[in-house]
Amino acid sequence: MRKIFNKEQIEFIKNNYKVMTYKQMSLLELFNGLNEKQIRNKALSLKCKKERSFNKDYFEKIDSEEKAYWLGFIYADGYVVFNEKTRSYELGIEIHKKDEYLLEMLNKSLGNSHKIKNRKRDVSFNGYKYEQNTSNIRIYSKKIVSDLIKNGVGTNKTNSLSHPILKCDKILFLHFLRGFFDGMVVYIKTLKAI
16 A cells, blocks of 8 residues: 655654644645645644643733723624534634734634634615625634623623623723724724725
């Protein structure tokens, strides 16, 4: 049986899996004829597993302007799913593609370990139907979702009249409001596709 990977390729994977994506490796001359999935599988069989540096405790305590801002933004334009029975715990935000930089900033705050995905979506607004490009991030973490709920983000915000309970000083509350208003503006822009 012929081996797919030669010694040079195996050594390259071992030395570079932390600093390069498998997609980047597949584009190199060294891996001509091999695809991203094959390289990833070989890396896993070599026990070369990338570690994620995800900060699950980010929303445990709202003690910075940045955390207060993101809490407000999520309250305005995010959603959480918390279901013990199905073990579903998710924080999600979907916004217009033009505002994707906001998702990149949030992702960076949490450790830059989540994928931001794009899709085309059919939207109806004011009797008009159109297609729009959106970007979304989904973070699957019981800890993140539990902490957001403790900080007032509900699982069914759209149909709720409650507001978040933010126990903090006035400065942090102002940053929470800034995040909330930015989230509302992005939400309205996404609906109208401005």
